[in-house]
Amino acid sequence: MQSKTNHYNYNLDVLKFMKTNNPTQQAVVTTADKVFEKIQHAIVEGEIPSGSKISEPGLAKHYQISRSTLREALNRLEKCHLIERKANVGSRVVQCSIEGLLELYITREALEGMACRQAANNMSDEEISNMQAMLKIHAQTQELKDGTGYYQEEGNLDFHYKVILGSHNKQLIELICGQLYHLVRMYRCQFGMYSPRASRAFDEHSSIIQAIADRDGELAEMLMRRHIAASRKNIENKIAKEITQKEQTNIQLIKS
Amino acid sequence: MQSKTNHYNYNLDVLKFMKTNNPTQQAVVTTADKVFEKIQHAIVEGEIPSGSKISEPGLAKHYQISRSTLREALNRLEKCHLIERKANVGSRVVQCSIEGLLELYITREALEGMACRQAANNMSDEEISNMQAMLKIHAQTQELKDGTGYYQEEGNLDFHYKVILGSHNKQLIELICGQLYHLVRMYRCQFGMYSPRASRAFDEHSSIIQAIADRDGELAEMLMRRHIAASRKNIENKIAKEITQKEQTNIQLIKS
DNA sequence: TTAAGTGTTATTGTCGACAATTTAAGATAG
DNA sequence: CTATCTTAAATTGTCGACAATAACACTTAA
Numbered sequence: 001m002q003s004k005t006n007h008y009n010y011n012l013d014v015l016k017f018m019k020t021n022n023p024t025q026q027a028v029v030t031t032a033d034k035v036f037e038k039i040q041h042a043i044v045e046g047e048i049p050s051g052s053k054i055s056e057p058g059l060a061k062h063y064q065i066s067r068s069t070l071r072e073a074l075n076r077l078e079k080c081h082l083i084e085r086k087a088n089v090g091s092r093v094v095q096c097s098i099e100g101l102l103e104l105y106i107t108r109e110a111l112e113g114m115a116c117r118q119a120a121n122n123m124s125d126e127e128i129s130n131m132q133a134m135l136k137i138h139a140q141t142q143e144l145k146d147g148t149g150y151y152q153e154e155g156n157l158d159f160h161y162k163v164i165l166g167s168h169n170k171q172l173i174e175l176i177c178g179q180l181y182h183l184v185r186m187y188r189c190q191f192g193m194y195s196p197r198a199s200r201a202f203d204e205h206s207s208i209i210q211a212i213a214d215r216d217g218e219l220a221e222m223l224m225r226r227h228i229a230a231s232r233k234n235i236e237n238k239i240a241k242e243i244t245q246k247e248q249t250n251i252q253l254i255k256s
Numbered sequence: 257m258q259s260k261t262n263h264y265n266y267n268l269d270v271l272k273f274m275k276t277n278n279p280t281q282q283a284v285v286t287t288a289d290k291v292f293e294k295i296q297h298a299i300v301e302g303e304i305p306s307g308s309k310i311s312e313p314g315l316a317k318h319y320q321i322s323r324s325t326l327r328e329a330l331n332r333l334e335k336c337h338l339i340e341r342k343a344n345v346g347s348r349v350v351q352c353s354i355e356g357l358l359e360l361y362i363t364r365e366a367l368e369g370m371a372c373r374q375a376a377n378n379m380s381d382e383e384i385s386n387m388q389a390m391l392k393i394h395a396q397t398q399e400l401k402d403g404t405g406y407y408q409e410e411g412n413l414d415f416h417y418k419v420i421l422g423s424h425n426k427q428l429i430e431l432i433c434g435q436l437y438h439l440v441r442m443y444r445c446q447f448g449m450y451s452p453r454a455s456r457a458f459d460e461h462s463s464i465i466q467a468i469a470d471r472d473g474e475l476a477e478m479l480m481r482r483h484i485a486a487s488r489k490n491i492e493n494k495i496a497k498e499i500t501q502k503e504q505t506n507i508q509l510i511k512s
Numbered sequence: 513t514t515a516a517g518t519g520t521t522a523t524t525g526t527c528g529a530c531a532a533t534t535t536a537a538g539a540t541a542g
Numbered sequence: 543c544t545a546t547c548t549t550a551a552a553t554t555g556t557c558g559a560c561a562a563t564a565a566c567a568c569t570t571a572a
Contacts, residue, residue, distance in 0.1 A: 027343070029343045029344065030343050030344070033343070068324065071328075072327075072331075075328075075331040075335075078335070079331075079334070079335050081430070087283070087285045087286050087289070088285065088286070100426075100427075103425045103426060103427040103428070104427055106370060106374065106425060106427070106428070107367075107370070107425070107427045107428055107431065109370065110366045110367055110369065110370030110428075111363075111366055111367065113366065114362060114363070114365065114366030118362065169359045169362060169363070170356075170359060171356075171359040171360055171362070171363045172359070172362070172363055172366075174337075175363065175431065
């Protein structure tokens with residue numbers, strides 16, 4: 001559950017993308033906003049450990065701000081489900097868990113599936129051709145860096161964002177981009193997950209865009225749901241494998 | 257778009273239900289919590305008009321609290337999408353619109369559909385029989401008050417809540433019950449919508465519970481989605497009818 | 513008359529201090 | 543030695559005041 005910062009500096013690009021392209025993202029002007037982003041980054045990257053208690057006086061001193069300003073930032077962190085607050089007790093960084101990760105995938109499957117259906121209905125022809133162009137770039141880059149799964153991950157987020165924004169549904173956009181995806185990025189960092197399904201994911205993206213271009217909302221939703229479900233099952237298998245490996249190690253340790 | 261308080265006092269019951277049965281709902285202890293609930297009620301009922309600007313000094317004086325406490329309450333209102341804030345400008349009550357209502361239904365269809373699927377997988381036998389018992393009570397009460405659509409609406413919320421909680425998915429529960437449903441109740445009040453589909457909705461509820469009892473997640477999701485989509489289309493028709501009526505009235509006014 | 517610029521007013525963001533509550537430590541009884 | 547109660551420390555919630563920003567009214571120039 002260690003953070004792997006060097007593998008995830010693309011987050012900055014994605015964040016910038018969110019800020020410039022996401023209509024629901026408000027500009028960062030106030031100091032509370034800046035501190036919010038700093039803490040958010042620290043939580044996502046695991047610098048502030050998952051599950052740890054947050055000390056208001058401590059953090060306020062660390063960032064050289066008053067407690068009021070910090071509390072404003074904490075409120076926004078709570079809004080995107082990165083921390084949890086209890087009255088008269090305090091805040092804790094959300095506890096990452098396998099169950100939580102799977103629940104997140106379930107929720108994404110529902111929301112992004114519907115977003116994809118709406119995208120098929122509501123995206124403009126221009127938006128669609130933009131996305132097709134993006135996919136071509138991904139294809140080329142993939143040829144260069146095939147197997148690493150690194151850039152593909154960036155492309156993955158990029159792709160999902162474009163689809164979600166293409167739904168033209170403010171409610172969906174806000175829920176997924178404004179709230180859920182902070183948690184997604186946190187899990188990606190904490191569990192060190194870069195997709196080992198790069199080429200398959202690329203094919204799935206192609207099919208989804210095709211369905212959108214055909215204005216086939218029903219198919220588009222189904223494909224997106226399968227795409228996310230496949231990713232979830234991939235994780236489940238990986239975790240199951242890790243567990244059995246650990247068990248075998250334990251058995252060996254007992255034997256020796 | 258007037259509020260119809262007398263028709264909606266059942267909201268208190270539902271709120272109580274949320275507090276006692278919803279694991280994500282935290283107890284109200286702090287004064288900010290109390291003020292939050294008061295303002296929330298005022299917004300939902302339309303006492304504070306949809307789209308109106310919120311004056312921090314004004315509201316603070318009105319509720320006899322400091323601005324800090326009020327801002328704490330405003331943050332929670334923002335979390336459940338009842339107000340929108342802009343930096344250095346202020347807060348506005350969310351603007352109710354037909355597009356917003358339809359977007360909300362789309363989102364509910366996605367989330368509650370998936371929650372229903374998960375409920376079929378995860379509900380305990382006891383929970384299921386509880387829900388079946390609840391439905392029987394609804395059937396009896398419906399016989400008594402058939403046609404009013406009033407109590408049925410309470411039952412409707414009750415039913416949906418039970419299904420959502422039955423998903424045992426914290427992420428889904430928090431998103432739907434903790435955030436979305438405040439907006440749902442607001443729209444219900446502001447647009448004065450008590451379901452005119454009482455008996456049909458009851459049948460749909462029955463089928464859904466049956467699918468859950470059969471542990472048929474796929475069918476359960478499909479039925480729930482159709483249930484919500486039917487409600488949405490019902491609204492769409494109603495609105496379309498109202499618009500044509502208005503147009504005809506306008507034509508008559510022009511003629512006279 | 514309209515447009516841009518300027519000064520005033522009001523609102524929001526931030527701060528430090530105090531009050532209320534919880535947590536921790538220590539003392540006392542069993 | 544454990545458990546409970548009491549007291550002390552720390553943390554959170556709330557308050558009022560000040561600073562920074564935006565909205566408004568007014569003046570001036572084109």
